[in-house]
Amino acid sequence: MNENKKPDLKVSILAPNFCKGGIVRAYLLGKVFQKLNYDVEILGFLFGENVYPEAPHDLSVFYLEGCNYPEFFGASKKLLNKIKGDIVCAVKPKPTSYGVALMDKIFHHRPLILDIDDWELSWYGGDEWQYRPNFKQLARDVLKQEGALRNPEHPLYIKWMESSIKHADAVVAHTQFLLNRFGGNYLPNGKDTDLFDPDKYDPQISRENNGLSDYRVLMFPGAPRPHKGLEDVLMALDLLNEPDLRLVIVGGNPYDNYDEKLKERWGKWIITLPPQSVEEMPSVVSAAHVVVVPSRDTAIAWAQFPLKLTDGMAMAKPILATRVGDIPTILNDTGYLINPSSPEEIAENIQLIFQDLEAANHRGKMARERCIKYYSLNTMATTVSQIVSSL
Template identity: 65%
Template sequence: MAPKVSLVVSDLSEGGSVRAFLLAQVLQKLDYQVEIVGFLFGQDLYVIPPSGIPVISVTGKNYPNFFGSARKLLQKLDGDIIYAVKPKPASFGLSLIKKMSNNRPLLLDMDDWELSWHGGFDWKYRPTPIQLYRDICKKNGALRFPNHPLYVSWLENLVKKADAITIDTQFLQDRFGGVYVPNGKDTIMFDPSLYDPEVSRKRYGLSEYRILMFPGAPRPHKGVEDVLIALDLLNQPDLRLVLVGSNPYDDYDDKLIEKWGRWIIKLPKKPVAIMPEVVSAAHVLVVPQRDTIIAQAQFPLKLTDGMAMAKPVLSTRVGDIPEILGDTGYLVDPGCPEQIAEQIQLIFEDLEAANKRGQRARDRCIKYYSVDAMACTLSQIIAEIKV
């Protein structure tokens, strides 16, 4: 029987589960048994998992009740190989316990820098004695949250305890080492020849518009505001920005719609298997990352959505994005709506040429950023740790 890999996710109701499901697909391609095991601190899964990937969830609770939740999760964690997603206490911390208690090989995946969400290099936890007491003892005290950045900072000092580390950006490799395993795409599922863009646009009520698409949940560092400002500058009534899914963290989506609702069409989140059809409806994929420490540490999954579907991809010169796109995309400086407006105008003036560039992007995606490319690297990593 094929070995079983347990992927451990700190919170299935947050965005970190996206990378976990991608890794699960790759491992299945390598003929491993796969399961996703994780806590659910929110009400629902952040993404709808691909079919055939079992998901085992345990209700997440704050300290001290977290210890009971952790015990339940450890009992369910029975893979021959443990693969922690993110260096958080609720994933990597428990995985270290399993490694030490059961002598299981342990991999750690890092797809962004967790402390970047809290100020990055400037983050420090230096409470007054009164604040420390409140953080520990009050019912909703900050240190009762299992994945508080203080605990994450401690675990970052233990990443070398993993038998292997996988990362997806140069930033993370420079900081933590590890083997580069970029976010790939199932280019067989994401195959533009299987879809008619006009039919897709009709299905989602987009036929009368020229569609810019951001197929994910907007957050401030993702630069969606810059695209909306660009649409204000262009002021062309048949342009629309389509957002797919919603932000589970706050009301940022609502604020965007309140200010720029005339340009926005919002679609609900879709299962992975439906996303190729949704992306096929776009004329242009936009990934307008801003130059923040958060964005520098990330490999935007949306890039490979557009590349795999042979769409013109408009993005920014941030982090690894220029290297990922090569000469197959349209790049502007971060935080420059005027340049975004110029590129949108350029793309639609010669959409045929833009689509040819999109086809080159698909070719590049297949070669460097496909599930097959990920599988090749991951198989070598696992072979080395299974001594």
């Protein structure tokens, strides 16, 4: 792409929350559209104290403070007036993104792409979830100041959004599970493999800068959640009981206190690093000896394409991951695959990796080659270009 060429068109990407909750995917899509010479703006709401992670410096962002109904109607109107794109791309089928995009489609008739990076209803029990209140409960949920239905994230609204997916002009999803459920085009989570380039970073310097020089580092560059299987890694460290092994968690958990519960039980094995910007993350990942992606066998995990998987692949790290969802297909023999919820297998493979770290690092180099071929921004841009052409 000619960097000096005037952008062809403008795309407005609607993120549901500038504090996690899809913002990383929005940044990634922004980079993809820039590859296609689009002018990009990312808009949405901030439900939280701070934007996390911070936006790449070359992406334009605008957000409003998140709020509940009925104030959310007015906030949505303000956001609608800020949308300037020729195309609108909504991340996640949520009222805070796709709901606003559907209103824009009604009023301004702009083409709408829906990006699905998770099965949102799976967090509430999936197809088993029902909302069947009696009259009094419904009145409380609607009328009380803290009523459940005042929250735009209520699963009832998510269910409505999922039933409205057919109104998007194009749908993209990043796992086979999501494609089977919602249809659309396959657009997995890629990585900026020029930014995430191991030759640009010195692992030893990164370990020194982050206080990790004395340790063999198992890194999880994401938010701890029960379905992500970090408890299994920590139980494996208990089994091994080798004093220089550490699980390094980058960024912590902005959703609840789950990471604090992990520290209460396994604090001696855990080191936490503060939140990192997109540009800072490659340097931090370079400090890892091994990247761990120990997802458990749940519907939530099956629906997700773990971003930390391509973090590790792009940085040519040995990857220890479970046979859950698309993970085996993504790695395709370039990592160490184990069964989910198996601390014993994790322990065995940690020993295997460190017994022959040279062989493990060779697998990491193969993983980077695979990431460049199948999960780079260029590969994503080819798919997106075809989708936009078909609108």
